[in-house]
Amino acid sequence: MNLTRPAILLLLLPALLLVGLVFLLPIAGVLSLSVHGEAGFTLEPLRELFGSKVALLVLERTFTLALSVTAICLALGYPAALFMSGLSSRARAWVTYLILLPFWISILIRTYTWIVILGREGIVNRGLAAVGAEPLQILYTDVAVRIGMVQILLPIVILACLASMLDIDRDLVKAARVLGASRWAAFRKVFLPLSLSGVATGGIICFILCLGFYVTPALLGGRRSTIIANLIDIQVHRTLNWGFAAVLASALLVSTLACLGIFRLLTRRRAGFAAAGFGK
Amino acid sequence: MANLTRRSFNIGAASASLAALSAGQAAADDVTIVVNGSGGSLAEAIKRLFEDPFTTATGVKVQATAPVSLPKLKAMVESGNVEWDLTELNGDDVALAAEAGWLEEIDYSIVDPENKLPEIAKLPTALCRASYSTVLAYRTDRFGGTAPKTWADFWDVNAFPGPRSLQNSPKANLEFALIADGVPLDKLYPLDIDRAFAKLDEIKDHVPVWWENGAQHVQLLVDGEVNMTSCWNGRITPLKNEAKPVDISWDGGALMLSYLGIPKGAKHPKEAMLFMKFRIDPAASAEFVKLVPYPGFVPGMMELLEPEFVATLPTAPENAAVQFRFGADWWAANLAPVQDRWNEWLLV
Numbered sequence: 186m187n188l189t190r191p192a193i194l195l196l197l198l199p200a201l202l203l204v205g206l207v208f209l210l211p212i213a214g215v216l217s218l219s220v221h222g223e224a225g226f227t228l229e230p231l232r233e234l235f236g237s238k239v240a241l242l243v244l245e246r247t248f249t250l251a252l253s254v255t256a257i258c259l260a261l262g263y264p265a266a267l268f269m270s271g272l273s274s275r276a277r278a279w280v281t282y283l284i285l286l287p288f289w290i291s292i293l294i295r296t297y298t299w300i301v302i303l304g305r306e307g308i309v310n311r312g313l314a315a316v317g318a319e320p321l322q323i324l325y326t327d328v329a330v331r332i333g334m335v336q337i338l339l340p341i342v343i344l345a346c347l348a349s350m351l352d353i354d355r356d357l358v359k360a361a362r363v364l365g366a367s368r369w370a371a372f373r374k375v376f377l378p379l380s381l382s383g384v385a386t387g388g389i390i391c392f393i394l395c396l397g398f399y400v401t402p403a404l405l406g407g408r409r410s411t412i413i414a415n416l417i418d419i420q421v422h423r424t425l426n427w428g429f430a431a432v433l434a435s436a437l438l439v440s441t442l443a444c445l446g447i448f449r450l451l452t453r454r455r456a457g458f459a460a461a462g463f464g465k
Numbered sequence: 466m467a468n469l470t471r472r473s474f475n476i477g478a479a480s481a482s483l484a485a486l487s488a489g490q491a492a493a494d495d496v497t498i499v500v501n502g503s504g505g506s507l508a509e510a511i512k513r514l515f516e517d518p519f520t521t522a523t524g525v526k527v528q529a530t531a532p533v534s535l536p537k538l539k540a541m542v543e544s545g546n547v548e549w550d551l552t553e554l555n556g557d558d559v560a561l562a563a564e565a566g567w568l569e570e571i572d573y574s575i576v577d578p579e580n581k582l583p584e585i586a587k588l589p590t591a592l593c594r595a596s597y598s599t600v601l602a603y604r605t606d607r608f609g610g611t612a613p614k615t616w617a618d619f620w621d622v623n624a625f626p627g628p629r630s631l632q633n634s635p636k637a638n639l640e641f642a643l644i645a646d647g648v649p650l651d652k653l654y655p656l657d658i659d660r661a662f663a664k665l666d667e668i669k670d671h672v673p674v675w676w677e678n679g680a681q682h683v684q685l686l687v688d689g690e691v692n693m694t695s696c697w698n699g700r701i702t703p704l705k706n707e708a709k710p711v712d713i714s715w716d717g718g719a720l721m722l723s724y725l726g727i728p729k730g731a732k733h734p735k736e737a738m739l740f741m742k743f744r745i746d747p748a749a750s751a752e753f754v755k756l757v758p759y760p761g762f763v764p765g766m767m768e769l770l771e772p773e774f775v776a777t778l779p780t781a782p783e784n785a786a787v788q789f790r791f792g793a794d795w796w797a798a799n800l801a802p803v804q805d806r807w808n809e810w811l812l813v
Contacts, residue, residue, distance in 0.1 A: 239809045305628070306689040322628070324690070325674040407673055408633075408811040416808075422536055423634070424804050425561075 212438070219431035230432040240416065240433060244440070247412040250327070250402075251395035254334045258342040258391050259384060261335070266346035266383070281347075284340045292337055296404050299333050300324060303405075325407040333401040338394060342387040349383025350376075382452070389448050396441055413437050497526040498736045501552035504531025510756045514749045515740075522743075525736045535562065538728055542567040547730040550737040556722045557636065559591045560797030569727040575738040581764040582745065591724035592741050595759035598779035598788060599637050600718035602686060602701050603693035606710040613693055616645035616717045620664070622671050627692035629668070630685050633675035635807040636796055637719040638665065640789065641695065644717045650789040658803060662810060675811065686711055698779050699758045718788040720779060723759070754778070 188196070219230050234240050269280050287295060302308045303324040310320040323329050353376060361371040399414035411419075413433060420430035500516070502508060508529050516527040533553045541547045554562060562568050568590035573580075576592060586593035603613050603625075613625045619641070631638050639656050642664035648657070674690065676682040682696045687709060701713050725744065727737050743749070747765035754760050754770070760778050767775055775781055779788070796803075 239805070239812055242812055304688060304690055322673055403677075408669075408675055411808075411812060419808060422534070424801060425536055425539060426801075 215431045215434050216438075218428060219435045221428075230428045233429055234432045234436060237429075240429075240436075243411055243413055243416045244436065246409070247396060247437075248440075250330070250334075250410075250412060251392050254331055254338065254395050255342075255388050255392045257331065257335050258338050259346075259388055262339055262342035262387065263346050263380075263384065265339075266343050266350055269343070269347050270350040281344075284343055287336070287340065292400060295337065296333050296401050299329060299336075299405055303329050303332070324405065325410075327406065327410055329405040330402050330410050333405045334395060334398060337401065338391045341394070342391050345387030345390060346380065346383040349386070350380050353379045385448070385452055389445070392444065393441055396437060496524075496733055496736055497528050498550040498733045498740060499528045499530055499548055500737075500740065501530045501533065501549045503533055503553060504529075507757060510753055514753050515743050515746070518746075518749065519740055519743045523736070523739060525733075525739070527740065538562060538567055539565070542729050545730060547728045547732065549728050550731045550733045551725055551727055551740060553594070554591060554724045554726050556724065556791060556793030557796040557800065559588060559724045559726060560793050561800070562726065563588070563590045564797065567729050569729055569731060569734050571727065571741070572738055575735070576741045577745070578742075583762050583764070586762040588724065591726040592745070593722050593761055594725045594744060595723040595757075595761045596720060596780050597723065597759040598698045598715065598718040598720050598784075599632075599695055599791075600698050600713045600715055600788075601693060602682070602696040602711060602713045604686060604689070604710055605712050607692045612712065612714070614714045614716050616641045617647075619693060620645040620668055622668070625693070628673050628690070629671055630674050630676050630682060630691040630694035631668075631672055632682075632695055633677055633811070635803045636800075637695070637721075637791060639803070640719060640791070641717065642668075644789075650717070650787075653789055654792045654795050656792075656795065656799075658806070662806070665810070702758055702777070715779075715784045716787045718779070718784075719791040720785060720788045721791040722761075722793070 220226060220228065269277050272280060300307070304310065305320050305322070305324070307324070309323065313320060357375050357379070358371050361375045362368070366374065397414055398412065399418065402410045402412050403415055403418075413436075417430050417433045417437075420426045420433065502511060508531065512527075512529060516529065520526055530549065533555075535554070535558045538549070538552060538554075541549065559568075570589055571587075571592060573582075573587055576582075577587070582592075601613060601616065601619055605612065607627060608625055611624075613619055613621075618625055619629065631641075639658065639661035640653050642661040643653055643657060644650065646660060646664045648660075674685060676685060676694065679697050679700050682694045683700050683704065685691045686694055686696070687704065696713070698713060698715075698718070701711055704711050725741055727734050731737060745761075745763045747763055747769060750761075750763040750766045751769040754766065755774070758778055760766065760780050776783070778784065
């Protein structure tokens with residue numbers, strides 16, 4: 186179907202209005218709040234950011250957490266997607282349903298469930314007590330936060346990997362085998378490189394979602410598990426330092442965009458990236 | 466011409482009387498005041514004991530909202546879009562809000578016409594509605610017959626082993642640390658911040674979780690996640706009634722006050738003050754305090770209660786004697802730097 190330019194614009198208008206009014210405008214407000222003091226333009230909040238040990242430490246922990254959760258999700262998600270790509274389409278549909286099942290339950294409830302499982306008198310520790318072991322402090326640690334986040338983000342990574350794997354022409358793998366490559370060599374030299382676009386897409390989506398997590402660290406984490414969203418919450422609700430909260434939010438936005446930029450640069454030369462992954 | 470004049474006069478008179486009618490109605494029937502509180506089961510008791518009788522008596526309707534939030538008050542007053550006519554506030558929040566100019570002056574000739582309220586309950590911009598305590602709560606089944614009684618016991622991880630919890634806030638925790646370190650109750654303020662943090666260092670690694678709200682510390686204790694925690698006294702009474710193995714010690718508790726205040730620019734300040742008067746009605750307050758043991762200074766209320774019950778309240782003389790008055794003014798003046806230090810202390 187060929188649409189004229191005005192028709193396209195008209196069709197895009199509702200979405201553009203929505204994004205502009207309820208997303209871009211408030212973001213511009215937050216960005217300006219971060220450089221606006223009582224006497225007009227000021228860089229004081231920025232100085233506060235770079236002078237604040239807490240903010241820098243929390244930013245560092247946020248990125249470490251996001252990286253580690255992304256790595257775990259890819260390590261678990263890639264083999265799962267590989268397994269699914271080998272199934273018949275009927276079986277694959279069923280497995281996809283199973284993977285999407287957790288999306289029907291709210292993140293809050295799934296997170297609270299981990300409290301029941303990982304708590305001091307939870308299922309895991311009761312099992313340990315039954316074999317005579319001391320209870321483990323899992324809940325309220327970074328380990329619990331990672332478990333909770335991986336459980337929420339894993340389906341997204343699996344589906345992103347799967348989408349790119351299904352796009353791979355399996356005849357290429359067969360050709361490699363016919364030409365004498367071992368199973369492992371065929372996977373490593375043909376299948377793996379072709380599936381990397383999905384890995385990249387899944388990884389970057391997972392990473393960016395991690396940066397904005399709030400509920401899971403707040404409920405499952407201990408005092409060291411504070412990440413940037415929790416720190417913003419403290420500034421908004423407890424110290425009422427909204428200027429600093431805005432700077433933190435801006436710092437998160439800028440560093441997320443920077444990650445996206447680096448990702449674009451790295452994947453630019455990969456032909457067909459845009460077409461693979463979620464595109465097709 | 467005369468006809469026309471008469472007609473226009475008639476129209477004018479009719480619209481004038483219509484305007485007078487609607488103005489009269491607005492003053493009596495159509496006013497709804499928005500009262501912001503803590504919500505939950507408390508809100509139901511407040512509706513039954515205070516709001517419904519108030520509406521019956523004055524014709525002014527009450528809409529309850531929740532939760533209590535100083536940032537929301539700030540946002541409302543600063544944007545000029547004030548939804549609340551009355552809101553609950555903690556002691557140090559009142560001090561902050563009053564200094565920032567977010568609260569209206571209260572006319573005590575409306576709230577307390579017979580001048581019965583003690584001076585302690587009457588701030589220029591806030592009325593003390595309730596008093597509660599942050600005290601030490603513990604599991605009675607975890608320490609083999611003994612029980613922690615003081616903050617020094619709370620700090621003693623050898624005599625009373627196991628995880629404990631404290632609120633994720635410097636407020637009152639600094640005081641508890643100083644009490645555990647041997648500072649007498651009447652010598653707490655101004656707080657020795659360095660000494661308090663040094664004492665808190667000792668307990669830091671025995672506190673896996675720092676609670677954020679009243680529901681959470683109850684859950685931590687009941688689930689067995691911790692063996693003891695700081696807590697609000699009113700949250701433990703219902704657990705004891707359910708025969709849960711928990712108890713509290715008043716020793717070294719922080720006696721705190723909670724207030725009602727009118728946001729600057731509220732639409733119905735006069736009706737809000739009338740409602741304040743209802744909130745300190747002795748008979749209704751006596752019923753209320755049986756449900757929520759946060760008495761405040763309502764004149765004539767204690768006389769309506771059983772002495773055995775009064776003894777379980779935070780303001781009962783023998784309980785009040787072992788507690789300290791939480792220094793809301795000190796906290797309002799020092800919160801920002803101490804909160805920053807607290808955030809940093811927790812993270813590293």
